[in-house]
Amino acid sequence: MGDITALVAAAAVVIGGSNGAAQDQVPPAHALDAPAFVLLTLLAGTVLLRRRAPLVMLLATSLLLGLFFAAGYPHGPAVVPLVVAALSVGLRHDRGTSWRAVLVANVVLLAGSAVGHARGYATGGWGLVFGMVGGIALCSVPALVGALIRLNRFAAAQAAQEATRRRIEQERLRMAREVHDVVGHSLSVISLQAAVALHVLDRRPEQAQVALEAIRRTSVDALGELRSTLTLTHAGRQATP
Template identity: 60%
Template sequence: MPTPADGCQGGPGAATVVGMDGKPMVTIGRWLHADVLPTAVAATVLIAGSSKAGKDQVPPHRSIDAAGYVLLALAAAGLMVRRRAPMAMLMLESLLVGGYLAAGYPHGPVFLTVAVAAYTVGLRLEPRASVVAAGVATSLLVTGSVVAVASGYADGGWTYVFTLTATVVVAGVPALIGALLRKARQAAALADEEATRRRIDQERLRMAREVHDVVGHSLSVISLQAGVALHVLDRRPEQAQVSLEAIRRTSVEALEELRATLALTRAERTPLTGLGRLPGLLTEVRLVGLPVETVVEGNLAALPAEVDLAAFRVVQESLTNVLRHAGRSRVHVELRLTAGQLTVDVTDTPEPSDLPAPLDASAGQPAPRGTLDRSGHGRSGHGLAGLRERAAELGGSVSAGPRPGGGWQVRAVLPTVTTALSGVTV
């Protein structure tokens, strides 16, 4: 009794038909469905339809004999190569149908083979090749019609004009339709490619913003802590040790968040971070010596992930700008969840301090407090500009500018789903 192994080890025919992975059978099935079945249907339609048409057109046309049926069968068989050689198929169909017409056989569904071939050429080949092929096919069909008239197998007058017009149209119009559909498909493919490119660019921009926010804030805290440590190293070494420990902790947290952010390149989703990290952020900046008061109005736990992250980044970037540019200040952070939107306000008020003033990176020397550009458009960076882009993607807005009497204010308005409101002070 044969085994599966025997079948696999048989001749080439057995291996092609059976195949352990089933792929040859799939190929044969596709061939039967896409080529053999349409050809059989076309042969049936051509032979039956042409025989019926002959009853009304004979005379002046001649009856379909054995040679006529052979031409019809060959015309149907030509459909089997339409996917592999559309140009050869059109030339073959044009010759067969032109010969069929020249022999004086009655018109009928035989023209469908030329129409199918012309449509396939227009769909698969370049426009110039399609025009040339359609022109050659039309010439062959017209030649066959003229020969039939000259041989007395067709009516003259308007009947001949109508037949000649139909002969010209049968190759030209399907080729034009195929070419237009090809162009539409190419345009759709280009649009999809452009949309994919835009999505990639947007993802890159989003990742760049995330990295900027993580690295920029962490380096600002590290720089401030290092400045504090150097400032008090001789007089208060215990405070310098606290600052160094804060530098170590900030570095570790920044590396972890940076790894998590970069890992998102393989998972297209919003980072699992947001206002839940706000207490840690406040602790971090308070250790640097920045007093921060926070007021929260509303239940922020049910915020959409994108809004949650955007609100956290607004607070983080605002505090980073205070640390980098404002020197010693007191900061007030307010989060208000009202009907349909979340409002984030971060304001700072300058205070006297014995700590060194912030460095103006463009000048390389200390700058007066509160005078550095924090708009995100100047030489100081693009943090606030990135926040505006982030908010705009959510349908919101971010505004920033100096306050009367000194200090700076950042306000973000982000649309969101409302939840139950309750006043909480942190």
């Protein structure tokens, strides 16, 4: 559904908008004819590649626009798919790949503009210069914007992962302190009761028995708490990304 919507919108902008642009630029630009509308239709269709193959989309749009410019057709909304392609390349590919693709696209666009100028479809030398500079900007700026967005997303994802890692480490430290407190307190009680049992063992064996029973209960309770804490620690370790 998204691709169909994008295709319809691209066709409306590229084909419909180019008719309006032609009214202001003809002459000296070449009037739109059947081959022009074929190129415009193909340009609109390239939006279907923006997610699956942005590099192919950028190559296709630059070639189609190069032919469009070389034929002398008026500039206008026909460049929209190029902007979308350059932005998609910047979003999905590393900097080196993006700029190599943009360089190739710019060369194709400049060649098409030069051919159109040589055939007389331009408003003079400055028209060619402005057209070439505009073509380079339309391809390079969206790619740069896409690259910046991609880097920002990557940095945000890294920050989120780091925050999650810190939370997990803090939870582990908290659990370790709990283990220390449980074991330390229990060992203190056991040591005290053992000292009492040794002290009264010969004179009052019944008190020694009470102390030993307290040692047993403390040991069982401590082991239970330690087991629960270690279970939580193990679960937190498994949840670590």
